Amino acid sequence: MRKTLVVVLSLLLLCWGVFLFAFANRLPVQATQKTVRQVRSIVLKIPPKSVRATPSPVAHISAKATPPTIKGDNVNATVPASIRENIFFNGNTSLHEIALTFDDGPHPIYTLQVLHILQEYGVKATFFCIGRQIPAYASIVRQVSRAGNLIADHTWDHFDMTRLSIASMQWELSRTADVIQQVTGVRPILFRPPYGSINTTVKNVSTQLGLTPIMWNVDPNDWRLPGAGIIVQRVLANTGNGSVILLHDGGGNRSQTVQALPQIITVLRARGYRFVTVGQLLADSVRG
C-alpha cells in the first residue's frame, strides 16, 4: 500500500514538474511576442525621422515650387554718409558704358525670359542671385553664366544684413558664394545687399570675404509693377555714362520688367551706350 502511494506521489510530482517546465518555457515566448507587437505599434506611430530632422537649407528650398515673393531692393536703401564714398553706385562717367542688373532670381520663368532677350540683343548683364533659390534652379543659373553673364551674391535668405550678427552675415554671403561656385564653377566677387541696406560692418564683412558691395544709380521701381511703359520711361530718363540699372528677374511677378527690356536695350544702344557687366564697369571705374 505504502509502495503504491509512493509511486502515485512520484507520478504526480513528475507531472507537476513536466507542467512547470512547459509553462516556464511558454510564458517568456508569449511575453516576448506581446512586447514585439507593442514596440512595433509604437514605432509605427512615430513620424519618419526625416520629417522631424531639421532639413538642410538646400533640401528645404529644393522642395519649393516657386521662389517667395520679395519686395524690391530699394525699400530702405540708405547708406551711411561715412561709407557712401567707398561704395560702388555707378561706373566711370566718362565712358559710354552701362550695366543692367537683375536681382532676386533665379526664377523658373522670368530669369529665362530675361536671358533669351539678352541673348537676342547680344547683351551681357549681372544677376544678383538669392542663394537659397539656386539649388532648385541650378541649371538656369548655369545657363545664365555660360551665356557670358555675371552671377553675383545677393545673400542666402535676402535678410536685411544690417540686422544680423557678424557670424550670420558671413554665413549668408559664404553659403551663397559656395553654391554659385559649385553651380557655375566661378566664385562670385560682387555682392548686393538686400534692400540696399548696408553699413560699415556689412561692408567690412563682405570685403573680407572677397565680395565688393554693389549698389545702383538707376531704379525704375519695376517690382512695384508701374507698367512696362513707365519702367522704360524711368530707365531712359535716368541713365547716363557708367549707370548701374536696377531691375528684378525674381521675387514676384516680373512680366513688366521682361516686357520693358527690349525697348530699354534698343533705345539706350541707339544713344551710344555699351552694355557691360558690373565687373567690367568696376574694372573700368579705376581708369581716369
Ligand SMILES: [Zn+2]
Ligand atoms: Zn533683392
